Amino acid sequence: MLSIKNLHAKVASEPREILHGIDLDIRPGEVHAIMGPNGSGKSTLVQVLAGNEVYEVTDGSVAFLGKDLLELDPEDRACEGIFVAFQYPVEIPGISNAYFLRAALNAKRAYHGEPELDAMEFLTQARAKMKELGVTPEMLNRPVNVGFSGGEKKRNEVFQMSMLDPRLAILDETDSGLDIDALKTVAEGVNALRGGDRGILVVTHYQRLLDYIVPDVVHVLVNGKIARSGGKELALELEERGYVDYGINQPATV
């Protein structure tokens, strides 16, 4: 469903290339993990897939469900079914979570020619999902991410993800800043979305998250290239040896 070929990218305002030719294929229903040390280009890859204009693609292609992803605006990518759970979710004062999420849902529905969801239908759906994910109902009325703790922000991202029902979910360092209990809840939320033809891409520095979201394929990203791909045992190997085999002296455990 996602096919990345020879992807090169950089920060638009700077000359230095960050991604030096990434190749990656995710098929429906698969869970992939990208692991890599700091500065390897993990976040850049996520931002490029989401369409952040701060980054510029200099070469290569990305196809998503048969469409040229790089041609699409960020909102169209979202409506096509790409969801990014951000590492640092942005705060938007004055806009309640409920309002925001309903606007997002309805934008997507409009894109697909479906009728808008009215407030009652939305609330019924949202309450059910919140219950599943252990999100407190008052969160719906709070402004988007404003004053949320690190854990609350991440949980909110997963909640949004489950509401928007994406075809491909991308989780950027979703484990960072979480204690073990929060990590478990977040992982449960993600695992609940597993299956069917939904693809999931987990991006992380640390192996820990992969104890809870067990990937089908693990890729090691080093210096803007995928250095190695393998099964879930690759993550365990990294846990043991860190990134030292890739010339970088950083552990992969917390």
Added chain:
Amino acid sequence: MKQATTIDLLERRWDGASAQRGAEASWLCGLREEAWAQFNQAGIPTTRHENWRATNIAPVFRRDYETAAIDALPCGRVHEELARLDLLGGTTVVFIDGRFAPECSSSMPEGIELLSGANALEADGLDRKLGQTALGIGFPFSALNSALFSDLLWLRVRSGVVATEPVTILHVTTASADLGRFSHPRTLLEIESGAKAAIAEYYLSLHDDDAVECTNAVTEVLLGRAAELQHLRSVLSGGFHFGRLAVDQAAESNYNNVSLTLSGKLVRNDLSCGLYGEGAHGELNGLVMVRDDQLVDNHTWIEHAQPECTSHELYKAILDDQARVVFNGRIHVHPGAQKTDAVQANRNLLLSGDAIVNTNPQLEIYADDVKCTHGATVGQLDEQAQFYLQARGLSRDQARALLVSAFAKEVLDHLPIKRLSDWASTKVDQWLARSASAIER
């Protein structure tokens, strides 16, 4: 017709100095002529002027000031006064009635240059430094100073020099109840690129509070690239004071001013800090503690003219009796000054029902990627805090005294040089002790 008398006096002084002007460099003579014209054009500001709306300065012009110079410099008296004010020791420069008094001053440490008199006024490059930032429409007293100052104190900290000890500058007036003085001290502080220094400027009177005195001081500060200056400015005399501070900061420089006003019948400070180089940081902080019928008016301007500059401003005031305090602080973010980060706060505490506070914090912003906040409060002591302290065993009076003292001394936290902050802290305590009964109320 006392007002006419004072204006007459200033005019006589202008006329009397024509010979001196004739002997001066042509640029300086030109500067003076222009300044005098500016002063005359502007006239004495009244409360109808926006910048003077809360401050009536008419009383300044109802006194008799003399022009005669003193015969002998009263160095002994100066030292007695310094002892009384705990200001003895360290490198000290003394100006008396606007003229350098070498007999009373100590020598400069290495790397710091002191120029005055002809040495200063005839020095190369002064024309590019003097009067560049302090003049301009809206500062009639700056103009008056430029027209009439008789001596210049030019303190230059040489490039790369790191001066560890603060330099004390004393501007002393010899005015007394019988002999009035209207003086125009002029100071130029130049901190060259990469240099670091601390300077404390004090304005004091040799005689008591009844002295007929008006000090019209201008201090210009030039900070070179990455230069740093800690600057304490304190008015300790009991008369009228006009103070103009104009700071010009180059890129990456760091300026920190604390203005402490505990005395003065009527004090008006116009303090401006110009962030004219990228990445500069400027601070204007002030503490005003007034009683009786004192009036202290601080007008501040922070000019964010370049990107990536930061500024910080904290002004606090405590008022007792019929005192009146004015704060007017403007943060001006120029077009293109992106990534500006400016914080301004003004906090006031009234100890008396007859005191008046006017505060006017202002933001004027012409760039979009900026963080600017200002806040002003007038209020009482925090009841919660008072209760907390009482719960820890302090009496109500002790708790209140402690909270008022903490309120005031927060400003002194911005004075990192211990010798200066200790001195200021003592002065604050002395002031508070006199208002103890008002604080307990």
Added chain:
Amino acid sequence: MKSETQQIEEFAKREYKYGFVTNIEMDVAPPGLNPDVIRFLSAKKQEPEFLLEWRLKAYENWLKMEEPHWAHLHYEPVDYQAISYWAAPKSNDDRPKSLDEVDPELLETYEKLGIPLRERELLAGVAVDAVFDSVSVATTFKEKLGELGIIFCPISEAVREHPELVQKYLGSVVPYNDNFFAALNSAVFTDGSFVYVPKGVRCPMELSTYFRINAAQTGQFERTLIIAEEGAYVSYLEGCTAPMRDENQLHAAVVELHAAKDAKIKYSTVQNWYPGDEQGRGGIFNFVTKRGKCAGDRSKISWTQVETGSAITWKYPSVILLGDESVGEFYSVALARGRQQADTGTKMIHLGRNTSSTIVSKGISAGHGQNSYRGLVKINKAADNARNYSQCDSLLIGDQCGAHTFPYIEIRNPSATVEHEASTSKIGEDQIFYCRQRGISAEDAVGMIVNGFCKEVFRELPMEFAVEAQKLLGVSLEGSVG
């Protein structure tokens, strides 16, 4: 349903009744202002002697006054002698004959705001004879209000039918010599609204100029007087969200509110006059004096304004807190885009004990717009335990605009608690990107963030108005973000 003819007849009758125009051809005074013009105008309106004298006193004072220039506004000087101070409503010949002759951009805006076709014609100044819905609504309103003893009528009618009330309250809050523009208004005001709510009555509906058709014709010098007697309550809405095309460049309105003991007045405005084109040509100069007096103990006056129109806005709705425990509020959203300039804020004058005031100002600057908040909080010596909280936030969109904050705070009582906070922010690229990643377009994201920024003010507006104001803001900001 009444027949169309019936409705038109009613409208015609009503217009006659209100005495706006008796003889159209003769009712234009030559440009310029002098005592004769004022006498002529007063006579045309069949005003009692006291009002003519009052107008003449105002004129005498106005002559001696200077136009204020302290605001952060730059505009070409107004020639007050070039204005005609008594012009009957434009004759139909001068107006656009149909919507085809109206500025297409204006029409596009109506379309986006979902304004019904009939109303679009009215707003655009098309020569229509009557707006059916409004007329019938106004009529039903009047009957219902009359039963409660509430008077809601044009002030010119009140002058004739309730002269004792007008004489007692006119100028009691904004004296005829208050300021340059108020003096001018006092001398020459043509019409406006009058509201009187008797003791203990709670006005059961929002009163609105929008439904009072003649409000659209009141022209440059509108005068509004609202009186709430002891324990009364009234909520008044001024303006409408659609942009009003207007021939008059200069507007100098005066609004006076009087709240007796335990009375509450809520005054909401949406001002959307023509702002001029992109280059700053045309557009309304809006110099308004609005002031309320909390005369009685525990009275409350609340101003809410959404200012999106006019080339120049000079407006400071104020509250004089005279009664003990009285409350003043000011909630404002001001938008300056294109070449618009707004200098607006409030004055809260605390005179009584235990009085409190709240100021929430949200300024949005875009394009080359200049937006200034200017406010005064004054706590007088006798105003023990007064409290004020002010919050002024600015949002900048683009790097060519300006946002300025000029609060004046004067405290003469040590028991006062006054807090002023101001902040400035922009819409973050990261916020927009976050919204887009969730499928929301950049334009919608901006609208959403701006509405979030204004939320504290919008929630003070009556529900329907709030929804319209939100929509209006979105439409006004279209194209502001690159």
